[in-house]
Amino acid sequence: MSLQGKKILLGISAGIAAYKIPLLVRLLKKEGAEVQVLMTQNACQFVSDLTLATLSEKSVLSEIFPKSSQVSPTSWTCHVALGEWADLYVIAPATANTLAKLASGLCDDMLTATFLTMPATKPRLIFPSMDREMYRSRSVQRNMLQLVEDGCKIIEPESGELASGLIGEGRMPEPENIMASIHSEFQNMLQIDRLKNKRILITAGATREKIDDVRFVSNYSSGKMGFALAGEAAKHGAEVVLISGKTYLETPGGVKRIDIESAEEMFEEAKLYFEWSDVFISAAAVADYRPEKKIDGKFKKTTDSFELQMVKNPDILAHFGEQKKRNQIAIGFALESSDHLKHAQEKLIKKNLDVVVLNSPNIDGAGFEVDTNIVTILSKEGDIQEYPLMSKRDIATLILKKSSCFFDKD
Ligand SMILES: Cc1cc2nc3c(=O)[nH]c(=O)nc-3n(C[C@H](O)[C@H](O)[C@H](O)COP(=O)(O)O)c2cc1C
Structure with missing residues (x-):
């Protein structure tokens, strides 16, 4: 150009x-x-x-x-x-x-x-x-x-x-x-720029599932990918709502942030904004399971072991994939440690998504907590593109570019 x-x-x-x-x-x-x-x-x-x-x-x-x-x-x-x-x-x-x-x-x-x-x-x-x-x-x-x-x-x-x-x-x-x-x-x-004035709902970070008043089950997600997406989307004129698990990251300029702790809280907040959104990006690492019952107070160290009964959390991405209307776009992430492509393709179809971003936790510089990642982007049209090690900000640009293709030029 x-x-x-x-x-x-x-x-x-x-x-x-x-x-x-x-x-x-x-x-x-x-x-x-x-x-x-x-x-x-x-x-x-x-x-x-x-x-x-x-x-x-x-x-x-x-x-x-x-x-x-x-x-x-x-x-x-x-x-x-x-x-x-x-x-x-x-x-x-x-x-x-x-x-x-x-x-x-x-x-x-x-x-x-x-x-x-x-x-x-x-x-x-x-x-x-x-x-x-x-x-x-x-x-x-x-x-x-x-x-x-x-x-x-x-x-x-x-x-x-x-x-x-x-x-x-x-x-x-x-x-x-x-x-x-x-x-x-x-x-x-x-x-x-096709995303200008479009409404984008993003989830980011790890959820915390309480065991008792002082302990929780969580994962290593830092929220960096979701925050990079939110920052880049806002920079290009989109209206952005970011639902985030606990993180030390600063809210990007122009982004409305909602803090949550558990998967259920994230789900409830997302329900409030999903209809409003043109694009839903699930970048959060939502816990698949939560303790069935939170223990009141602090659990005492009185036995050599104890059993924690876990129950399934709502599958937020699958729920909105199913709910989405024809003009809404749903993007998910897949973190796979084996049979990467196969599982990502299955996720794309099973959860009715438009785009899946596949990443692996097994490679240096990729995955949780770091500023870089290695991704493969799969779309519902069937194209699969692999990318080298890139900053999460550049990956955010790639993902937004991909989602902008679904919108006509104004
Ligand atoms: C010959 C010479 C070459 C320099 N080259 C560099 C350089 O390539 N990169 C750098 O960060 N500083 C370099 N410096 C140091 C900066 O010029 C110096 O830190 C200066 O205060 C920077 O001012 P500025 O950032 O306001 O332009 C060089 C200094 C000299 C004398």
């Missing part, structure tokens, strides 16, 4: 890779994008603002307080207006220092202040670039994780020869590869 008329903010911080950015500006302009460059003061040491202003055909901005007294507060130097103006914010290269500022909400220059004022629904692509050990440092990794949780897309640096002479990860991708990421971001937006 062409970038004609797309409005792109390009933030440049003081990494050595900044020398490649004039070429990126040329490529963007060639495709018809409007580019507003925001540079940190330190970045001016690496690349000239004159070059960037000439190529972008716009003044380069770096300080929040413009030097000239002629500039009106409502002019384009206003960081708030810039965030409103842009379709996409690309930060390349992103230094360790700028990542730290972005992750903690510091905003003492145009690059960081505009980042904060840009509406949460707009996409941000961040290209960290630095020396290998700097990149591997715990603080850089922590800050990147925080930014992903805040809804940004971090494009991992490439591996290769670094300016320091070391070999390893930390190289900013070449401008052509940055262009490919920008294209893919706009492509995703175009497709997922």
Whole structure:
């Protein structure tokens, strides 16, 4: 797709890779994008603002307080207006220092202040670039994780020869590869934008089934997949209700969250919203069984063993799969440890689903608690697509793209 008329903010911080950015500006302009460059003061040491202003055909901005007294507060130097103006914010290269500022909400220059004022629904692509050990440092990794949780897309640096002479990860991708990421971001937006104003009901996290007043039966689900789905859907203009088991995760912007503990509570809440929803995504790890009777108070350690009678919980996904009307879409997850595909296909048919996302608990980096997963997406039309290890946020984008296919373009 062409970038004609797309409005792109390009933030440049003081990494050595900044020398490649004039070429990126040329490529963007060639495709018809409007580019507003925001540079940190330190970045001016690496690349000239004159070059960037000439190529972008716009003044380069770096300080929040413009030097000239002629500039009106409502002019384009206003960081708030810039965030409103842009379709996409690309930060390349992103230094360790700028990542730290972005992750903690510091905003003492145009690059960081505009980042904060840009509406949460707009996409941000961040290209960290630095020396290998700097990149591997715990603080850089922590800050990147925080930014992903805040809804940004971090494009991992490439591996290769670094300016320091070391070999390893930390190289900013070449401008052509940055262009490919920008294209893919706009492509995703175009497709997922069909979900704008659609109503999406998502369940997330583990349920807790009480044994007594202080103990429960549960599982390792962190809720990260469901929260990533909720955040991405809201970012693309959907109305989102998220019913969540206990989790430490922050509620994504624009999402209505309802906290529950048990499968039965989740079921009751979901019943209230199911009719309202256009899409139902069951990302929760709902306990299949619960203790038949909760013991009052704290169960005393008086015997060597005891038996806990368990009874079946409601199958929330199967219930709504059956209930759904023709124009509603139901998406489920399948976590299988053997005969993966066979069981996922059975689930798709038996529970009357439109899409099943299959994942396995047996692979490193996939499944519960981690930020990444390896999935296969099966749809009722019969197509099966396998994907490599990806962030849960990118998987959320894939799932939403898949569900958007069921809706006509407005
Ligand atoms: C020659 C040179 C190259 C540098 N390259 C990088 C780099 O690639 N990545 C990085 O994070 N910091 C790099 N730094 C350090 C940053 O420039 C420094 O942390 C600076 O304060 C970042 O400022 P900014 O984030 O406001 O742009 C480099 C410094 C020098 C002197």
